Amino acid sequence: MFKILERETLAEHINKFVVEAPLIAKKALPGQFVILRLHEKGERIPITICETDPEKGTITLVVQEVGKTTYELGTYQAGDEIADIIGPLGKPAEIEKVGTVVAIGGGVGTAIVYPEAKAFKEKGNYVISIIGFRSKRFVILEEEMRKVSDELYVTTDDGSYGMKGFVSDKLKELIEEGRKIDLVIAIGPAIMMKVVSDLTRPYGIKTIVSLNSIMVDGTGMCGACRVEVGGKTRFACVDGPEFDGHQVDFDLLIKRLAMYKEEERIALERYLKERGKA
Ligand SMILES: Cc1cc2nc3c(=O)[nH]c(=O)nc-3n(C[C@H](O)[C@H](O)[C@H](O)COP(=O)(O)OP(=O)(O)OC[C@H]3O[C@@H](n4cnc5c(N)ncnc54)[C@H](O)[C@@H]3O)c2cc1C
Ligand code: FES
Numbered sequence: 001m002f003k004i005l006e007r008e009t010l011a012e013h014i015n016k017f018v019v020e021a022p023l024i025a026k027k028a029l030p031g032q033f034v035i036l037r038l039h040e041k042g043e044r045i046p047i048t049i050c051e052t053d054p055e056k057g058t059i060t061l062v063v064q065e066v067g068k069t070t071y072e073l074g075t076y077q078a079g080d081e082i083a084d085i086i087g088p089l090g091k092p093a094e095i096e097k098v099g100t101v102v103a104i105g106g107g108v109g110t111a112i113v114y115p116e117a118k119a120f121k122e123k124g125n126y127v128i129s130i131i132g133f134r135s136k137r138f139v140i141l142e143e144e145m146r147k148v149s150d151e152l153y154v155t156t157d158d159g160s161y162g163m164k165g166f167v168s169d170k171l172k173e174l175i176e177e178g179r180k181i182d183l184v185i186a187i188g189p190a191i192m193m194k195v196v197s198d199l200t201r202p203y204g205i206k207t208i209v210s211l212n213s214i215m216v217d218g219t220g221m222c223g224a225c226r227v228e229v230g231g232k233t234r235f236a237c238v239d240g241p242e243f244d245g246h247q248v249d250f251d252l253l254i255k256r257l258a259m260y261k262e263e264e265r266i267a268l269e270r271y272l273k274e275r276g277k278a
Pocket of ligand 1: 033044045046047048049059062063064065066067068069070071108111210212213214215216241257258261264265268
């Protein structure tokens with residue numbers, strides 16, 4: 001059992017959990033994730049390790065409520081326990097000194113790009129961060145991102161905070177201003193990563209994305225997370241989750257992510273109904 005030591009609501013439907021997991025905290029590197037199961041009857045879901053504290057033996061997870069399991073986790077409080085957490089899984093991000101790195105986070109993707117922006121900054125890179133949200137009430141980790149960035153830009157789709165528009169609009173502005181960019185890391189919804197990769201491709205700017213494909217075992221055995229990268233089938237859980245954005249078949253990824261939409265809708269509806277009754 002893995003005890004939740006702290007729980008905080010960061011924004012509407014986005015919660016942060018500090019969980020006791022000393023072995024994972026000791027080994028985890030930026031870019032890696034865990035697979036958790038809330039209880040014996042729960043499904044397994046992958047969540048990125050946002051922060052670790054090896055001395056305290058804790059890991060921090062930031063989770064957006066999008067379906068049954070994440071809504072259920074949203075009801076967990078400090079003192080509650082998560083039945084299983086396995087990890088760290090996936091390949092760690094390649095953190096090198098390259099010059100100027102643009103770290104892009106879309107929505108909850110901000111929590112995933114945060115440890116990488118921090119690691120790139122610690123390596124001596126100039127870090128420009130762009131974080132984007134639907135609206136002001138969904139903004140998360142702004143101060144944390146500011147601390148690890150040389151420049152920080154916030155965008156909102158509706159213009160209620162920061163620059164009105166998408167993260168890709170700000171990136172386009174930087175490119176058109178002639179800013180020297182050596183590497184882009186883009187993490188967020190698949191469509192955002194696709195748009196960013198399409199934008200940087202003609203400029204030859206190396207672009208790394210973190211693929212959020214559906215995962216079950218997380219160890220390369222089940223094939224659920226398969227993606228196509230450079231015309232080859234790869235398993236996001238063991239070959240990734242990070243890949244060269246210019247090589248990813250995003251249309252296939254988006255299609256596969258929508259495969260269980262109806263089942264997911266029914267499961268969430270049933271869960272919320274039962275919770276309402278309780
Ligand atoms: C490597 C990786 C890291 C991730 N890190 C984070 C994170 O740090 N914070 C966060 O909020 N979310 C993260 N996600 C997404 C998270 O796993 C899904 O939001 C979660 O599984 C949804 O489960 P659900 O039962 O609440 O929703 P469901 O109703 O079951 O599904 C809603 C949507 O979530 C996605 N999803 C569902 N099941 C899975 C699954 N087993 N694996 C992957 N995606 C699934 C699908 O796109 C689906 O349409 C990550 C995904 C991956 C692959
Ligand atoms: S999640 Fe099963 S092979 Fe990747």
